[in-house]
Amino acid sequence: SLTNLPSAVFTTATGGTISYDGDYKVHTFNTSGSFQVTGVGDIGTVEYLIIAGGGGGGSGGGGAGGYLTASNLAVTVQTYTVTVGAGGVKGNPGTDGGDSSFGGFTADGGGGGVWSTAGRDGGSGSGAGYGSVGGAVLAGGSGTAGQGNAGGTSTVYSTAGGGGAGEVGGSTTNGSIGGKGGDGLASSITGWSVTRAGGGGGGSSGTDGQGGLGGGGQ
Numbered sequence: 001s002l003t004n005l006p007s008a009v010f011t012t013a014t015g016g017t018i019s020y021d022g023d024y025k026v027h028t029f030n031t032s033g034s035f036q037v038t039g040v041g042d043i044g045t046v047e048y049l050i051i052a053g054g055g056g057g058g059s060g061g062g063g064a065g066g067y068l069t070a071s072n073l074a075v076t077v078q079t080y081t082v083t084v085g086a087g088g089v090k091g092n093p094g095t096d097g098g099d100s101s102f103g104g105f106t107a108d109g110g111g112g113g114v115w116s117t118a119g120r121d122g123g124s125g126s127g128a129g130y131g132s133v134g135g136a137v138l139a140g141g142s143g144t145a146g147q148g149n150a151g152g153t154s155t156v157y158s159t160a161g162g163g164g165a166g167e168v169g170g171s172t173t174n175g176s177i178g179g180k181g182g183d184g185l186a187s188s189i190t191g192w193s194v195t196r197a198g199g200g201g202g203g204s205s206g207t208d209g210q211g212g213l214g215g216g217g218q
Helices: 007-012
Strands: 002-006 017-021 026-027 031-038 044-051 067-075 079-082 099-100 105-107 185-187 194-196
Touching: 007 067, 044 105, 079 099, 105 194
Parallel strands: none
Antiparallel strands: 002 026, 002 044, 017 026, 031 079, 044 067, 099 105, 185 194
């Protein structure tokens, strides 16, 4: 979770790892904590970026954690709880990522990767498992509207990629190549452009799919 405050209020907020970008003060939270605003009355607005934990890989790629960003959120003198969701655990199936929240807004954890079933829903959905099992065509999990995208579909003996914040996970029609994870989105909230919330690549008996740009695992 990241917030930007105008320089006029540099001394009125604490919490997270603090850095500066021109006229802005940046608070970065990689673990849960508190964003404390001190002073008298309202101090203005913040820009925020909230990213949830990504889903753990199964065989299908895990979905990226939900991605929420906005500007002009009014803040007042109080302590805001910041929750940073953990990434899911790899397994059969992988577990869902944890939710992240700030200021009354919650980003949903990514869907955990699966083995031979449809993908799991989440901030971004996980990719479908082995679609050839029993002749099934399996769909990827759905992403939360405004936060992420669906995982890819599988029709063969390879699994699909998990959805990313910027695009759906790659479907697979080649039995020896897993689907690519969906790419994440770029943000310059910290002062330079960084792509975050990429989906995981799908597994295969041949070549695993590539992770999506923005931290998607393979």
